[in-house]
Amino acid sequence: GAVVSQHPSWVICKSGTSVKIECRSLDFQATTMFWYRQFPKQSLMLMATSNEGSKATYEQGVEKDKFLINHASLTLSTLTVTSAHPEDSSFYICSAQQGTEAFFGQGTRLTVV
């Protein structure tokens, strides 16, 4: 199947700093990528839909100024968590759409201390 690479796989940062997570589709072009967040023992929660060359569409309750999404090319979308706080600590996962299937990155474990 298609490969989606997410980097980094884990990151620890200080409170107040910003962290950038990259999501790349390695062997296909993805006009649409999705960013999810998973809380412990809960389902994946869609944060935003990222479309190449246009502004991301955020789900209700997700702060767009805090979670900056850039989809500058057909193979790369980035999520930047700005001014991170301990409550932002979570597992973030991206997916890229190919046809009617979504392929997921490996996920990024963010820990804010």
Place this chain on the structure above:
Amino acid sequence: DQQVKQNSPSLSVQEGRISILNCDYTNSMFDYFLWYKKYPAEGPTFLISISSIKDKNEDGRFTVFLNKSAKHLSLHIVPSQPGDSAVYFCAASRYGQNFVFGPGTRLSVLP
């Protein structure tokens, strides 16, 4: 209100037996469904899909059944293996966009 429900948070099955994971949805506009498997600290991996024009799709040990009138789908794993132990998510979408995930069911296959 959860649009996709997996009412069993966990399931234990003996190796070699059948595992049946259930999923219910509320939105009748959903027309494409997928099952994902997830190991701890990893992203979900795609298992099997089914569109609303079918009621069954089979891939090796995995079979997904869809009952549109009941808004219910199930994943059967036969025979279950210890490596199948993971969290299984069902996801529903319309036209394959913006998947809505269920909360997941943790499957433990006991040797």
